[in-house]
Amino acid sequence: MDGNDAHYSIGDLARRTGLTVKTIRFYADTGLVPPTDRTTAGYRRYDVHALARLDLVRTLRELGLDLAAIRRVLERETPLHEVAAAHAEAIDVQIRTLRLRRAVLRAVAQRASTPEETTLMHKLAKLSDAERRRLVHDFIDDTFGGLDANPAFVAMLRSAMPELPDEPSAEQVEAWVELGELVQDPDFRAAIRAMAEHQAAERADGDTTGLHHDLTATVRSLVGAALADGIAPSAPEADAVLAGLTAAYAETFGRPDDAALRQWLLTRLETANDPRAERYWHLLAAINGWPAPDSLREVFEWFTAALRARLAAC
Known part of the structure; x- marks a missing residue:
């Protein structure tokens, strides 16, 4: 039964691939790996091409591709390399998310955080880079907006944005959570606004001496x-x-x-x-x-x- 014209039963495929009979039957019923033909008694039979197709389906499933993506590959609607690239990018996102969750959990453990602190920490930590920058830019706009404050200082603030690495430490997550809370603190914003107003008043008096x-x-x-x-x-x-x-x-x-x-x-x-x-x-x-x-x-x-x-x- 090893020739190119050999035909295999579902049981044979299960032994060769390590998949269950139920799984192979499901792939057959959904059209992913249809049987090559049937016996006179109605039992499904598969040739070597179906076996190779089943091996590919198993491999792609183990790599995490969903059935819809696998179907597009098998039916040649989408090249495999494009599907692989898209899936690899999705996995990268998942890995970054898992690393961030791990860092948050370690920070919670180290700080013995309350449930409320844990919720806030998770909420702030899962912000995207763009959302973190937006939060800080909003703080700068609120405190320096509409004032002729020291432009070099404002430019320095805008150029220095928080950028959590892909695999942050618990300490980095804690620092970001504290910074996120700080820039939203009305009292801190009022204090920085007072500094900005003082800078603007000095510039109005002719101070352009820089940082x-x-x-x-x-x-x-x-x-x-x-x-x-x-x-x-x-x-x-x-x-x-x-x-x-x-x-x-x-x-x-x-x-x-x-x-x-x-x-x-x-x-x-x-x-x-x-x-x-x-x-x-x-x-x-x-x-x-x-x-x-x-x-x-x-x-x-x-x-x-x-x-x-x-x-x-x-």
Whole structure:
């Protein structure tokens, strides 16, 4: 029965393919693998071509193709390579979904999350890349929209979007959930809106000096040294540090280094001194796998306290 003209019973096919008789009969009834002919008693018989067709159906089913797609391949309505490519893409989506679910479950386990937290975590985590970007862009539009704020800063915000990898860690999922909650927090939005309004007011007064990375480096250097030396913001030794800082700001902004500058600086720092703003960038770095940015909270708190102490003494 091994020749090309050999005919097999359903039982023979079942033994050769490992499929059940019921499955083979189903494929026959649906027309996927019709019998070659029948015996005089009405029993189905299959030739080697039907056997090969059945092997292909079994293989495609094991690869996950549905019966409709298999029928299109068998009837040559759709080339097999096109069906395979489409199915591979669908599997890629399923794999990404499963990896994301695994990361959410691990985050839930690590955090001992409540049912409510778990629901929110799942809801935010399953957003697509486009939906995540839309959520952040909505936050930026709400906080900076309609204002002539620092364009370089707004451009930096829009260029830095959360991008969860295909296989995120539990920590990355947690970071995204926290960021997703943060950008929807009305109180945080109000705080950032106040910063944007302050920026716009300064630009209206002629400030077009940019992002001030050099000033940030100066503050980090001078105040970092003071902190390392244990100098308190109100200590007499802090006067020289503060003088160096105000001189740098006066030069950058083209203003006299006087009491008015110090008051302006204090207002500027107090407006921007929301720890959640720094947290935003740390969460974004965690999501995207970037190096964690240095924290500037302590140095700017020292700077603010030093200014406040001197202005209160005046």
